[in-house]
Amino acid sequence: MLKNLSISLCLFLGVNVCFAQLTDLARLEYSFIPQSKSEDQYTRLRALLNYPIEVKEDTYLVIGAEYNNVILNLEENYPFDTSGLNNIHVIDLNLGYTFKWNEKWRLGLKFNPRIASTLTKSIVSDDFFLNGGVYIINDRTDDTSLKRPFRLILGLTYNATTGIPFPLPFVSYYREINERWSFNAGVPKSNIKYALNANNNIQAFVGLDGYLAHLQEPSIINGNRVDHISLSVALGGLGYEYLFSKHLVAYLYSGYTFRLNNVLRNENRDEVFKLDDVNAFYLRTGLKFKI
Numbered sequence: 001m002l003k004n005l006s007i008s009l010c011l012f013l014g015v016n017v018c019f020a021q022l023t024d025l026a027r028l029e030y031s032f033i034p035q036s037k038s039e040d041q042y043t044r045l046r047a048l049l050n051y052p053i054e055v056k057e058d059t060y061l062v063i064g065a066e067y068n069n070v071i072l073n074l075e076e077n078y079p080f081d082t083s084g085l086n087n088i089h090v091i092d093l094n095l096g097y098t099f100k101w102n103e104k105w106r107l108g109l110k111f112n113p114r115i116a117s118t119l120t121k122s123i124v125s126d127d128f129f130l131n132g133g134v135y136i137i138n139d140r141t142d143d144t145s146l147k148r149p150f151r152l153i154l155g156l157t158y159n160a161t162t163g164i165p166f167p168l169p170f171v172s173y174y175r176e177i178n179e180r181w182s183f184n185a186g187v188p189k190s191n192i193k194y195a196l197n198a199n200n201n202i203q204a205f206v207g208l209d210g211y212l213a214h215l216q217e218p219s220i221i222n223g224n225r226v227d228h229i230s231l232s233v234a235l236g237g238l239g240y241e242y243l244f245s246k247h248l249v250a251y252l253y254s255g256y257t258f259r260l261n262n263v264l265r266n267e268n269r270d271e272v273f274k275l276d277d278v279n280a281f282y283l284r285t286g287l288k289f290k291i
Contacts, residue, residue: 105136191206
């Protein structure tokens with residue numbers, strides 16, 4: 001049953017962290033990107049909760065929610081008022097459904113309505129975004145007949161915040177190399193992990209992160225109206241995990257941003273003004289409860 005629960009939770013973990021949180025029931029997290037050559041800073045506070053419900057044997061309905069508070073400390077001398085950009089709120093409702101298709105494959109569906117906005121006023125229609133996806137999963141991680149167990153996830157996802165009006169392919173491949181080494185290849189995160197012992201893991205990783213949100217108090221910059229803000233980050237580094245128990249894990253990831261693109265956009269999501277984009281040190285730490 002625990003294995004099936006972990007598969008069901010994969011269904012609605014979106015672009016933020018689809019691999020690291022395959023089995024998360026709850027998570028509290030803090031991320032920080034200071035700017036060594038700028039006065040600007042980026043901070044994100046995150047809380048996540050998932051609850052799987054067994055509808056019948058091998059069939060699960062998963063209900064969850066996630067809240068992100070992105071704090072932008074924009075201290076550079078910009079040619080417009082930045083006070084309306086200080087706080088970005090991203091609120092997700094996660095609904096997933098999964099069932100066993102045959103002996104090897106499991107099918108899953110997810111629906112993910114989102115509010116992404118500065119929320120300086122009452123919520124309006126432009127604050128809402130709809131995301132979702134369909135997946136097939138072949139999980140052989142508990143197959144004792146395999147020398148190197150694996151998990152393969154294939155899918156199509158739709159994310160309204162990308163601005164691409166059609167589904168995009170999704171691929172995730174996890175494999176155990178031996179008792180200590182394993183890797184996960186895919187997007188938005190790939191890593192290779194080494195188990196020091198039963199309580200300590202280290203890993204090297206590369207990944208993508210970001211958001212798009214509606215500005216409830218739009219600005220006019222160089223004659224252009226600004227309605228949205230987006231941040232995309234490509235990063236890499238090293239991570240450490242400490243297992244208090246099989247289910248409770250503390251973690252710390254540290255690295256560097258290879259690409260940081262913080263952009264103000266118009267109603268059509270065309271770029272109007274680029275905020276500071278100097279690459280910098282990256283830190284993410286937190287506590288998670290998993291199956």
